[in-house]
Amino acid sequence: MAQDFKLYDNLFIETNIQSIDYDAVILILYPEELKVTLPRHIDSFINNIVKIDKHVTKTPTVWSCDYVSGGRIILAPTGKITGYHDARVIKEAAYKGMIRALDAGSKKPLLIVQNVVNFPDSQLVCILGALEALYTPIQMRERDNTKNFIKIGFHSEEKRSEGFEKTVRNAIALEKARVFARDIAGGDPERMSPENIVQFVKNKFEGYSNIAINVIDDETTIATDYPLLSAVSRAASRIERHKPRIVEIEYKPSDPARVTETIILVGKGVTYDTGGADLKISGKMAGMSRDKSGAAAVAGFLKACSLLKPPHLKVIGILCLCRNSIGEDSYVPDELLVSKSGKTVRVTNTDAEGRFAMADALFKAGEDALKELNPHIYTIATLTGHARLSYGDYTAAMDNHSAKATNHASKIQFSGARIGEGFEVSIVRPEDLSVNVGKCKGDDLLQVDMDAKCRHHQLAAGFLIKVGGLEDKNVKYTHLDIAGAAGSPPHEPTAVPILSLCHVHKVLL
Incomplete structure (x- = not known):
């Protein structure tokens, strides 16, 4: 019944975007003027696609690509980013990118998590946006616990870093907290009656000494x-x-x-x-x-x-x-x-x-x-x-x-x-x-x-x-x-x- 995320169980930090462990790669496509560095394997591929079809900067698209895990890449554009935008623009792009990957049949997507200078918490927001797209309402999970994914990878660099692992761990904890809240807020009036909420809360905090x-x-x-x-x-x-x-x-x-x-x-x-x-x-x-x-x-x-x-x-x-x-x-x-x-x-x-x-x-x-x-x-x-x-x-x-x-x-x-x-x-x-x-x-x-x-x-x-x-x-x-x-x-x-x-x-x- 639980919708749980665990690092090194169903969530992984991946340093190789060509790993055979995934069936698709999701890339957030930022405006050129932000100068967000693309992974070296795919920079020319992405640049050529943008030249061929400007529409890729407006809506999520799926492309065949031999240079990435699974042989396909989902481009999730932020669209134009102005001085009026905040980090929600990244969250929304990551959310739509993950939805598009799932719709394409991906069960093991690898999300490329870039650092965006203009948005100091961009990596955390990107991961949270992607995880949010995986949420399944509690009453669906209680009837059928089939997950909509097998594993998720997060790629930041070609080498491991303590800072990125901390970001991933923060994101997992925050999403667990949000799933808990969504379950209560979204549960129907009988599934989450006052009596049932009390029991749900007690169960979720069982074993926590703090x-x-x-x-x-x-x-x-x-x-x-x-x-x-x-x-x-x-x-x-x-x-x-x-x-x-x-x-x-x-x-x-x-x-x-x-x-x-x-x-x-x-x-x-x-x-x-x-x-x-x-x-x-x-x-x-x-x-x-x-x-x-x-x-x-x-x-x-x-x-x-x-x-x-x-x-x-x-x-x-x-x-x-x-x-x-x-x-x-x-x-x-x-x-x-x-x-x-x-x-x-x-x-x-x-x-x-x-x-x-x-x-x-x-x-x-x-x-x-x-x-x-x-x-x-x-x-x-x-x-x-x-x-x-x-x-x-x-x-x-x-x-x-x-x-x-x-x-x-x-x-x-x-x-x-x-x-x-x-x-x-x-x-x-x-x-x-x-x-x-x-x-x-x-x-x-x-x-x-x-x-x-x-x-x-x-x-x-x-x-x-x-x-x-x-x-x-x-x-x-x-x-x-x-x-x-x-x-x-x-x-x-x-x-x-x-x-x-x-x-x-x-x-x-």
């Missing part, structure tokens, strides 16, 4: 400590497998004395979002099993840490798992709820359930952060359609006042550009906080101001800051709205923002 897992599933405890999550889950709680769960995953390095930073991540894990009493209509409900992509990314980041073992980090991940169902016990607009922070919150739209799912866990994280060394809190969520409308398939990154003082959203945007994930920095302004203030007597906060005509992803961050008690607290907090970036059917989940978090927090080897 990971501790705590599951909170007692209804009374959840009602007391996570009252807003409990409200969202009321209709779903009539069914055992749909009952809410809080999953706390903690990574501790082997030497606590070396820890210099603590990261606390809260992930939205709504396993299915019907909209609740404010039911989604006109086909808008389809795809809502992806509303757990934030929790999936949190679990995936912990997986990356467990494999790469960063000595300087302590990491706490909190998966807020629930289902927003409709039924006789649904929470409804006009209800006045009391959050764990003590603030009263008026329900205005049950389809704004994501901020409720995370609110109490975020408040607890803010309290716990005061006892940790150099803490930074994240919320990661497919939270608002407005983020997608504003930024397309990029993540909206928003800092509170403390994180903004260190320009953290800009740092993660920079890491994303390096590693092939896109971010837009969005500023939380005073009105994004004040718009959440209650309007009726006795209301501290509104779930969402239904009269607001704009800034919906920013005001959602403002709500989380206020309900989480992070408005004045000197704790760094960054909200990542991945609604546009997480991947919607029929596309596979992206596992965003695992790569960027690993890059910005120096998780890589």
Whole structure:
């Protein structure tokens, strides 16, 4: 069932592009002006092809070539690269190249991994793009564990180097983390119900001495400590497998004395979002099993840490798992709820359930952060359609006042550009906080101001800051709205923002 990658088992570092062990070679074709060095065996062959047919610079093509392993070469062009492009252009070319190789019948492709001066992490991004193309959804694997490849080779130079092996090992660990996250995010609402996610997470971390897992599933405890999550889950709680769960995953390095930073991540894990009493209509409900992509990314980041073992980090991940169902016990607009922070919150739209799912866990994280060394809190969520409308398939990154003082959203945007994930920095302004203030007597906060005509992803961050008690607290907090970036059917989940978090927090080897 597992989709696993192992160096020197099914993944290999290859120094000879004419090796008989492979049945095709994939080459990323870069624009001539980048002056990317081609392997000496094929440089004249490639140059002649480009002269014969300029179309090879636009779409992946397969060519017969006696000078490479398998006698065929797949050319995967990046197309024109301008100053506006980031490393995603390499990831996309490698992904398309691998897809084309598989479509051609290759089971043992050899990927040429070139170093591109303009993109410092180009080799890592290239390998990750190729590995991403091999992903098979979990429910396909559970029915038929036939792999779509036998072995994959990576060629950088004609001699082995310690640096390239480290790059390959980083890529393998990161892709294992992303597969874990994609499995959770992409699994259907029953395969990945709250109950099943708990078991899946436990199984995947079994045997890892640097990971501790705590599951909170007692209804009374959840009602007391996570009252807003409990409200969202009321209709779903009539069914055992749909009952809410809080999953706390903690990574501790082997030497606590070396820890210099603590990261606390809260992930939205709504396993299915019907909209609740404010039911989604006109086909808008389809795809809502992806509303757990934030929790999936949190679990995936912990997986990356467990494999790469960063000595300087302590990491706490909190998966807020629930289902927003409709039924006789649904929470409804006009209800006045009391959050764990003590603030009263008026329900205005049950389809704004994501901020409720995370609110109490975020408040607890803010309290716990005061006892940790150099803490930074994240919320990661497919939270608002407005983020997608504003930024397309990029993540909206928003800092509170403390994180903004260190320009953290800009740092993660920079890491994303390096590693092939896109971010837009969005500023939380005073009105994004004040718009959440209650309007009726006795209301501290509104779930969402239904009269607001704009800034919906920013005001959602403002709500989380206020309900989480992070408005004045000197704790760094960054909200990542991945609604546009997480991947919607029929596309596979992206596992965003695992790569960027690993890059910005120096998780890589």
